[in-house]
Amino acid sequence: MACFTLHGIPVSSGIAIGRAHLLAPAALDVKHYLIPDEQVEAEVQRLQNAFAVVHRELQTIWNELPKDSPAELGAFIDVHVLILSDPMIAEVPLDIIRSRHYNAEWALVTQIEELSAQFDEIEDAYLRARKGDIQQVGERVLKILTGSADTLARVGNSEEPIGSLIVVAHDISPADMLQFKDRAFGGFITDLGGPNSHTAIVARSLDIPAAVGMDNASTLIEQDDVVIIDGDVGVVIVDPPPKVLEQYRERQARLVRDRKKLGKLRKMPAVTRDGVEVALLANIELPEDCGPAMDAGAIGVGLFRSEFLFMGRTGQVNRLPTEDEQFESYRAAVLAMKGRPVTIRTLDIGADKPLDHAEQTALNPALGLRAIRYCLTEPQMFLAQLRAILRASAFGPVKLLIPMLAHAFEIDQSLAMIEQAKAQLREADIKFDPLIQVGAMIEIPAAALTLPMFVKRLDFLSIGTNDLIQYTLAIDRADHEVAHLYDPLHPAVLYLLSHTIAAADKAGVPVAVCGEMAGDTKLTRLLLGMGLREFSMHPAQLLPVKQEVLNSDLSLIAPVARKILRATEPQAIVEAVEQLRAL
């Protein structure tokens, strides 16, 4: 077969080379036949049995989640359990069997197609994309009904060497992604998916090269084709000529060698060639993530996304974690970091991180009642979280970070609630750090443009570039249809960033970046040149960023960074960023 190249969205970096393993795309293509009257109840029972098997399967996956799995995985599996238990899936197909006498597969597919069509009508891109979750659950049940073995598990158990197969699928569920771990899979390609889809997030956390949104890769690529994935640029090369294959093998081997070398930097302080110290911290979602953070040499946690303790609580008696449950998690992180500071962000719920999908009705959830706005309307819940964080501060250095602030009164109300929580603890004779530092996420352009209001009231700032870019450029960060407009190098974004860093510096208030930009080695020098000295990122990025810091010389970087900040033409900015990287 002739070589061809496909382009998609890069979601997880690195090079993967292997044989294509196609996952059947047409699981929803099933036999249709009518059931005679006397067999209808047996057919209903057959479908119920399949539901029960899938419930057990999901439960097993959940119970066997490796300790070091990404925190989001449990939440993804919970979503599938929730879908499976929803009457729209658990009951309507049974009614279809009884009323229309369809066979179980046909009844289930009829209902999934009906629900999928309803999802297509939804305006919110995030919710619309959840159609994929319903289809994945449906396919799981169909596999049981039709007796088709789980292809992933079958291949995963084979004797193939680790990393030798590339999964090619129309779409793939996060739960199935789990089976990549320590199995033969080296990378994956899907027709669907955006940069922030659940599966993309899991791929990044598992460190598997991946490209998504490839449109019709699963029909163009054939079983056992030799495939290269360049996860840095989202390019897939099918049946490459020997010379290209050799070049990519060399690049892959170089990457492996580089990674090994990076391990040696673990204990080294992050200092530039001209002696400027830089603080590199980790972003975590759950206390368990502190292990990888410590392993990568993080000097603290710059962002503990506490909302992950509140999400994925399907089937639990309490919809929200209690104060004690939260306290246990915060304390576990504080103890795991062994005296290094832990910055705990209060509940940043809403938009792409809803507490409950069913309850999310706002037309523009990213602009709605989310994060601190929501917390201030739920004082009892917020006070419980604040008390839990304060209690953890008795066990090691803790900082408190408030998301989505834009107004002075929101800062004042938040500070007043922190004082109230402290008073309640004092009254109950419970220990906490009375001097706990309180900071704000700078992620709304209005906040970046009114810094004096923030630095006057708060101890530190942390720039959330993910949301800052979303709100500055007015694009939904989770919507793949506008992913091409998500530009960290847009002059407006660079202006807000450099202005925030400079203004905080002038006021003597520490400032960090905790969005994805902090972990992007292509931008490390630019951020250093803007004056940034504190970076917080996914633990996997810590050592590559440290290497970049160690190789940087600020006296050379600063003039180019100034040139970038003066530039107004995108091309000039891109070229100057390249120039910075070559210094």
Ligand SMILES: C=C(OP(=O)(O)O)C(=O)O
């Ligand atoms: C770090 C950030 O927060 P989130 O958890 O929303 O990505 C950000 O917005 O940059």
